[in-house]
Amino acid sequence: EAGVAQSPRYKIIEKRQSVAFWCNPISGHATLYWYQQILGQGPKLLIQFQNNGVVDDSQLPKDRFSAERLKGVDSTLKIQPAKLEDSAVYLCASSLAGLQYFGQYFGPGTRLTVT
Amino acid sequence: QQQVKQSPQSLIVQKGGISIINCAYENTAFDYFPWYQQFPGKGPALLIAIRPDVSEKKEGRFTISFNKSAKQFSLHIMDSQPGDSATYFCAASRQNRDDKIIFGKGTRLHILP
Numbered sequence: 001e002a003g004v005a006q007s008p009r010y011k012i013i014e015k016r017q018s019v020a021f022w023c024n025p026i027s028g029h030a031t032l033y034w035y036q037q038i039l040g041q042g043p044k045l046l047i048q049f050q051n052n053g054v055v056d057d058s059q060l061p062k063d064r065f066s067a068e069r070l071k072g073v074d075s076t077l078k079i080q081p082a083k084l085e086d087s088a089v090y091l092c093a094s095s096l097a098g099l100q101y102f103g104q105y106f107g108p109g110t111r112l113t114v115t
Numbered sequence: 116q117q118q119v120k121q122s123p124q125s126l127i128v129q130k131g132g133i134s135i136i137n138c139a140y141e142n143t144a145f146d147y148f149p150w151y152q153q154f155p156g157k158g159p160a161l162l163i164a165i166r167p168d169v170s171e172k173k174e175g176r177f178t179i180s181f182n183k184s185a186k187q188f189s190l191h192i193m194d195s196q197p198g199d200s201a202t203y204f205c206a207a208s209r210q211n212r213d214d215k216i217i218f219g220k221g222t223r224l225h226i227l228p
Contacts, residue, residue, distance in 0.1 A: 004158070042121075042204045042218030043159065056215055091158050104216070106158025 002026065004107035006092050012113045018080035021110045025073070025094030031055075033104070034067055034077050035091040043091055049075065079112075087114045119207050121219030129227050134192040136222045138205035141186065145207040149216070150179065150190050153202045162203070163190075166210075195226045 005024040013019050025032050030051050035043035046065065048056040051072040060067070064083070069075040079086055089109040096102035120139045128134045138148075149164035165172045165179040165188065172179045178191040192199055202223050208216040 041220050042206070044218070045215045048215060093158070103161050106160065108156065108158050 004092055004094055004105055006090075006107040006110055008110055009108065010111050010113075012115065013082055015084055015114050016081040018078065019082055019112060020076050020078045021090050021092075021112075023075045023077070023092030023107060025075070025092070026105055029094035029096050029105075030072070031095040031097065032069055032075050033093040033095075034075070035093065035106075037089040037091055037109070039088070046077070082112075082114045084114050087112060119205060119217050119219045121205050121222060123222060124220070125223040125225070127225045127227060128195045130195065130197060132195050132226075134190075134195045134199065134224055134226070136190045136203055136205070136224070137187065138189065138207075138219050139185075139187045140207050142207070143186070144209050145217075146210045147208045148179070148181065148188050149206050149208075150177075151204040151206060151218075153204065153221075159204060192224075195224075197226045197228050200224055200226045 004026055007022050011019055032049045034046045036046050037043045046060045047067045049069040052069045065079055067077045077090060089111050091106050091109045093104050093106045095104045118141060122137050126134060146167055150162045151159035152162045153159040163174050163177050163179055165181050167181060167183045170181050176193045179188060181188045202221045204221045205219040206216050
């Protein structure tokens, strides 16, 4: 079974530029999560989708971050404009349904450096 | 109330020793407590999880001990091996498919060969 795919793996941009990350979840997984992991900290949930609907985006900085999941499969996370404090690893995860019963599977992440 | 506090921040253990990582939570509504293992350049992977209706769960060399009254839980790695060197995160969530999972800040474990 193929895992969660993410691209790009690394990205370096200057502040005020825009960037987009792509995620392809495990086939058949209805729930998709985007996390931000700052160096030395645990992952922090940015947004959770159930199929193509948003379940939780309470910690998404909506003035600069946006995410979509078209057709309930792939998802993109965009930052515009980027700030220095956005430097982090952006992790995508997916789950068949409820994470407690089916587990949550993470992709390798995209390491973003904002200079 | 949503925090999960994890300690220590880093840990060095001799090969064959026992590694112990502790976590504490405040929200008594939490009822699912997973541990994740993360290697450099990889995403976290679920290692083992426990629900508060049991006080201990063991899978191979990994054991979770759970103290509901103290609102604490810990991960014990028996016979620690160099391959166990990674960052470990405890987490907590509620038994509801829409509830988000709250992660601790992580413990960087290094096993000396």
